[in-house]
Amino acid sequence: MSVGMKLQGKRALVTGSDSGIGQAIAIAFGREGAHVAVHYHSDKAGAEATAADLRARGRETAVLQSDLSNPENGEKLFEEAVKALGGIDILVNCAGTDVEGPDESVYVSLHEFHRVIHINLIAPWVLCQAAAKHMGDRGGGQGGPGGVILNITSVHEEIPSQGGAAYTAAKAGLRNITRNLAMELGSKGIRVNNIAPGFIATPMTREYLEDEQEMEKSRRAIPLGRPGRPDEVAQVAVFLASEDASYVTGSSYFVDGGMMQKLGGDA
Ligand code: NAD
Numbered sequence: 001m002s003v004g005m006k007l008q009g010k011r012a013l014v015t016g017s018d019s020g021i022g023q024a025i026a027i028a029f030g031r032e033g034a035h036v037a038v039h040y041h042s043d044k045a046g047a048e049a050t051a052a053d054l055r056a057r058g059r060e061t062a063v064l065q066s067d068l069s070n071p072e073n074g075e076k077l078f079e080e081a082v083k084a085l086g087g088i089d090i091l092v093n094c095a096g097t098d099v100e101g102p103d104e105s106v107y108v109s110l111h112e113f114h115r116v117i118h119i120n121l122i123a124p125w126v127l128c129q130a131a132a133k134h135m136g137d138r139g140g141g142q143g144g145p146g147g148v149i150l151n152i153t154s155v156h157e158e159i160p161s162q163g164g165a166a167y168t169a170a171k172a173g174l175r176n177i178t179r180n181l182a183m184e185l186g187s188k189g190i191r192v193n194n195i196a197p198g199f200i201a202t203p204m205t206r207e208y209l210e211d212e213q214e215m216e217k218s219r220r221a222i223p224l225g226r227p228g229r230p231d232e233v234a235q236v237a238v239f240l241a242s243e244d245a246s247y248v249t250g251s252s253y254f255v256d257g258g259m260m261q262k263l264g265g266d267a
Contacts, residue, residue: 005033006242011060013037013081013088015068015127016095018046020202021152024230025092025237026050032238035060037081037088039095041067060085068095068119074126082134090241091131093124093174094152098167098204105165113166120170124151125177128192132181136188146189148241151178152233153194155256171196175252182250191249193240198256200228223258 012029016022018040026036027050036054038061040047047063054061062084066077082088097119101108128149135147156168157175175194182192199218201209208214209227219225233255239245240253254260 005031006238006244007090008033010034010089010241011037011085011087012090012092012241013039013078013085013127013131014092014094015039015066015077015124016041017050017092018043020204021197021200021230021233022092022094023050024234025094027053028231028234028238029090029241030054030057030059030061032242033059034090034241035085037062037064037084039064039066039077039081041065041095068123069115071118071122071126074123075130078127078130078134087138088131088134088147090148090150091127092150092152092237092241093127095123096120096152096154096204099164101163103163105163108163108166116166117170117173120167121173121177124174128177128181132185132188132190135190136185146191149178149181149185149190149192150237150240151175151192151194153178153196153252155196155198155254155260157194157196157252158260178252179250186249191240191245193245193248193250194252195233195236195240196252196254196256197233198222198228198254198259200230200233200255202230221259221262222256223261226257228255228257 012034014026017026017038038047038050051061051063064080066073101112151174153171153174157171178192178194236255
């Protein structure tokens with residue numbers, strides 16, 4: 001056993017860990033001693049790469065496919081993760097999608113609005129429910145084994161985004177689910193927090209990263225002057241999942257290079 005690991009022996013399910021922020025979180029958890037169930041939607045190779053990294057560190061893992069545009073699939077996904085690792089101590093809801101469609105929200109189809117709400121809000125909710133029941137059933141109350149739920153929202157839990165009414169509604173909703181569950185689950189020793197990333201370099205933001213004009217705009221909008229890296233979000237996830245954050249629940253951690261300080265900018 002390596003001394004000083006922050007998540008030694010913990011078992012985690014990280015949704016969307018085939019790619020971007022979720023992959024960085026799964027790998028960071030593995031580095032800190034956690035066993036991790038890797039979830040993906042369509043990028044099996046990405047999920048296998050995450051799992052290979054975990055195995056190379058001697059961690060247990062499982063690669064689980066689930067389409068969360070049908071949120072009911074979340075329940076089965078959670079059950080599979082429990083079965084694969086023998087229990088779950090940490091749930092990270094990271095899978096998410098952007099709105100695909102016109103730049104003006106009022107022209108976004110209802111079908112697309114539903115898709116975004118299903119993946120970004122209702123599926124995380126179903127997974128929160130499953131996790132809370134699983135962690136709560138283990139008993140222990142305050143100071144007991146409890147557990148950790150971490151929801152990945154966005155700076156758009158607070159600020160608008162052009163064409164993104166569905167996205168901002170979902171992220172604000174997930175922020176409030178986090179607050180509500182923190183209040184309700186504290187007595188069971190379950191801590192619930194969210195991380196609100198700003199502009200992070202991942203496949204989701206590739207289009208912006210490859211557009212010099214957008215990059216120039218971002219450099220001006222972000223006090224630290226650059227997009228963040230997935231591992232910079234993962235470090236905060238490790239903190240929140242670990243005992244270092246034993247008295248932190250209901251909070252939202254902005255990992256945004258200061259973007260929120262320029263509220264009102266067109267992020
Ligand atoms: P990404 O494209 O690398 O990851 C998106 C993930 O969502 C993938 O792992 C994919 O498997 C999963 N996913 C997409 N559709 C799905 C579906 N139908 N069913 C199940 N899973 C599905 O992008 P990322 O930037 O790493 O995004 C991860 C999270 O971070 C998202 O919730 C996103 O909203 C949030 N976020 C990202 C940024 C950013 O700038 N990159 C900023 C704020 C918040």
